[in-house]
Amino acid sequence: MIDAHLHLDQYSDIEEEIKKWQEAGIAAVVAVSTDLRSSYRTLELKQKFPDFIYAAIGFHPEQPLPSSLEWEEWLRLLQIERPHLSAIGEVGLPYYSAEAVLRFSDYRDFFEQIVRTAAAASLPLAIHAVYDKASTALHILQKNKIKKAHFHWLKAEPAIIERIVACGYFISITPEVCYRTRDQKLLSRVPIKQLLLETDGPWPFDGPFADVPTSPLLLHHSLKAVASFYHQDIKATANTITANTKRLYGSLHHC
Numbered sequence: 001m002i003d004a005h006l007h008l009d010q011y012s013d014i015e016e017e018i019k020k021w022q023e024a025g026i027a028a029v030v031a032v033s034t035d036l037r038s039s040y041r042t043l044e045l046k047q048k049f050p051d052f053i054y055a056a057i058g059f060h061p062e063q064p065l066p067s068s069l070e071w072e073e074w075l076r077l078l079q080i081e082r083p084h085l086s087a088i089g090e091v092g093l094p095y096y097s098a099e100a101v102l103r104f105s106d107y108r109d110f111f112e113q114i115v116r117t118a119a120a121a122s123l124p125l126a127i128h129a130v131y132d133k134a135s136t137a138l139h140i141l142q143k144n145k146i147k148k149a150h151f152h153w154l155k156a157e158p159a160i161i162e163r164i165v166a167c168g169y170f171i172s173i174t175p176e177v178c179y180r181t182r183d184q185k186l187l188s189r190v191p192i193k194q195l196l197l198e199t200d201g202p203w204p205f206d207g208p209f210a211d212v213p214t215s216p217l218l219l220h221h222s223l224k225a226v227a228s229f230y231h232q233d234i235k236a237t238a239n240t241i242t243a244n245t246k247r248l249y250g251s252l253h254h255c
């Protein structure tokens, strides 16, 4: 299994953790970044664990926008490190941060700029855009003829989900699929060929995972829920989802 969206730079004892995850059958993680510093950190980790990490660099939309100096430095980093990168992310549009939402048009312009940058670099996008913001993000992706994108931890109206699916983009679900109706409904609207699994770790979960630190190990629980939803055996479901992740993020052998 591959965790399709994880904040690896926010874990401690990373070497120990990765060893544990690998022993439990986790083949790789897509490590996303939240700002310039986090992008550097993700690249450092990529250098250390090249066969385990799909590296993504970006600016999380629920935080202050980067300064123009940070943006320029990040662009240089992208250029230099392009061979080691699998995606641009985590990027998108704010929904939860009231401060960011107040300046929504600036965030929208910045997102469009980063979408164009990803297109120019031929990299897929790992996107955070929920509810009505998912619709705005979708519009920007379409306008810029983006082929490869991943809406992570999507929450949206059925009509928006349908449009994302029709555009051929990928959607990931979290361990919430094991205990939350909203996420089970989302699963029912995503064709298995466009489905990815993620934990967004170390973000904590509720329900049966309330006392469990979030790690890619939770993917096994999500996988069981997905396999039983599709009436498929676990191995076949795991193979399909792993193949989806590789179709989007590529193979680790070349980066």
Ligand SMILES: [Zn+2]
Pocket (backbone or CB within 6 Å): 005, 007, 032, 090, 200
């Ligand atoms: Zn995230």
